Amino acid sequence: QKEVEQDPGPLSVPEGAIVSLNCTYSNSAFQYFMWYRQYSRKGPELLMYTYSSGNKEDGRFTAQVDKSSKYISLFIRDSQPSDSATYLCAMIWGGAQKLVFGQGTRLTINP
Amino acid sequence: GAVVSQHPSRVICKSGTSVKIECRSLDFQATTMFWYRQFPKQSLMLMATSNEGSKATYEQGVEKDKFLINHASLTLSTLTVTSAHPEDSSFYICSAGEQGIAGNTIYFGEGSWLTVV
Numbered sequence: 001q002k003e004v005e006q007d008p009g010p011l012s013v014p015e016g017a018i019v020s021l022n023c024t025y026s027n028s029a030f031q032y033f034m035w036y037r038q039y040s041r042k043g044p045e046l047l048m049y050t051y052s053s054g055n056k057e058d059g060r061f062t063a064q065v066d067k068s069s070k071y072i073s074l075f076i077r078d079s080q081p082s083d084s085a086t087y088l089c090a091m092i093w094g095g096a097q098k099l100v101f102g103q104g105t106r107l108t109i110n111p
Numbered sequence: 112g113a114v115v116s117q118h119p120s121r122v123i124c125k126s127g128t129s130v131k132i133e134c135r136s137l138d139f140q141a142t143t144m145f146w147y148r149q150f151p152k153q154s155l156m157l158m159a160t161s162n163e164g165s166k167a168t169y170e171q172g173v174e175k176d177k178f179l180i181n182h183a184s185l186t187l188s189t190l191t192v193t194s195a196h197p198e199d200s201s202f203y204i205c206s207a208g209e210q211g212i213a214g215n216t217i218y219f220g221e222g223s224w225l226t227v228v
Contacts, residue, residue, distance in 0.1 A: 092215065098145065
């Protein structure tokens with residue numbers, strides 16, 4: 001079993017839809033949770049960073065963490081074609097810098 | 112915000128030659144940086160951990176003599192692919208962590224495309 005599981009997709013939705021991306025993890029030692037967006041042929045870009053259970057909102061993006069269920073989500077509201085990318089969840093132990101990644105979900109927003 | 116810069120973004124080299132990729136943290140000091148390799152449509156694969164002032168730590172299956180890592184300062188790590196072969200052609204990405212109140216925030220460079228011909 002992988003430490004972090006993420007549905008690789010691909011996921012295709014119409015413009016304006018609400019997108020839900022999810023990851024589950026097995027190691028309860030993870031304390032910090034990140035979502036990265038990666039456009040084709042580019043390095044990952046940090047979207048959201050959370051370190052506790054609950055929701056964190058930034059514009060159209062909401063990150064949700066449920067440590068009791070070992071489950072994290074990223075919601076994208078009013079999705080735009082420019083949101084088309086691969087989304088990677090990543091997590092880390094406290095004090096460490098070595099990220100553990102999910103497989104990444106390829107998302108396409110259709111105009 | 113914090114930025115990690117990689118150079119070059121693209122490089123083509125002949126088989127048998129060596130090529131160096133630089134990773135710089137622009138706004139913060141990083142005692143540790145990470146080097147990843149990414150194949151098309153796959154997630155990032157950690158190659159090694161670069162430690163300032165000491166030897167890099169390589170992941171299992173990564174040849175340390177093939178992928179030389181030097182972390183000479185708190186803002187610069189370099190990856191040298193030695194005696195490159197076409198199978199080394201890939202996307203190489205570095206990352207560095209900025210220590211904050213809420214732990215480390217990890218930023219990635221833009222990546223470097225290596226093509227060995």
